Amino acid sequence: xxxxxxxxxxxxxxxTKSHSKTIGYLLWIFGFTGAHRFYxxxxxxxxxxxxxxxxxxxxxxxxxxxxxxxxxxxDARYTSGRYDYSVAWILLTFLGGFGIHxxxxxxxxxxxxxxxxxxxxxxxxxYDFCTLNDQVDEMNRA
Numbered sequence: 001x002x003x004x005x006x007x008x009x010x011x012x013x014x015x016t017k018s019h020s021k022t023i024g025y026l027l028w029i030f031g032f033t034g035a036h037r038f039y040x041x042x043x044x045x046x047x048x049x050x051x052x053x054x055x056x057x058x059x060x061x062x063x064x065x066x067x068x069x070x071x072x073x074x075d076a077r078y079t080s081g082r083y084d085y086s087v088a089w090i091l092l093t094f095l096g097g098f099g100i101h102x103x104x105x106x107x108x109x110x111x112x113x114x115x116x117x118x119x120x121x122x123x124x125x126x127y128d129f130c131t132l133n134d135q136v137d138e139m140n141r142a
Contacts, residue, residue: 024040
């Protein structure tokens with residue numbers, strides 16, 4: 001819990017915002033993996049970016065200018081609340097193989113499963129890239 005408090009302090013956001021442009025641009029640096037597209041709730045194009053290395057870099061460069069619009073749409077679509085989307089995404093992107101994001105979301109059993117299987121042999125990692133926004137949204141609505 002201390003890690004999430006620290007990250008939330010570092011990336012302080014207005015209460016009604018669910019996503020952050022700062023985090024979006026941070027993930028854009030790794031955009032050839034589609035991380036920023038997954039973050040903003042675009043799993044189909046995220047998988048395409050993941051499989052094609054950001055449309056061979058062209059789509060990745062174009063996204064530099066599209067992030068503000070993606071951020072606005074994500075803020076309108078997802079519910080902010082107890083669990084911070086940015087914290088969950090940072091944990092998934094950089095520590096996903098260890099299941100840290102699942103522990104953060106209060107899912108210790110699947111967190112342990114991820115810890116011992118490397119994110120379910122990395123297939124589960126891609127699954128969570130596609131569904132993490134919905135998981136956090138569901139937890140925030142509960």
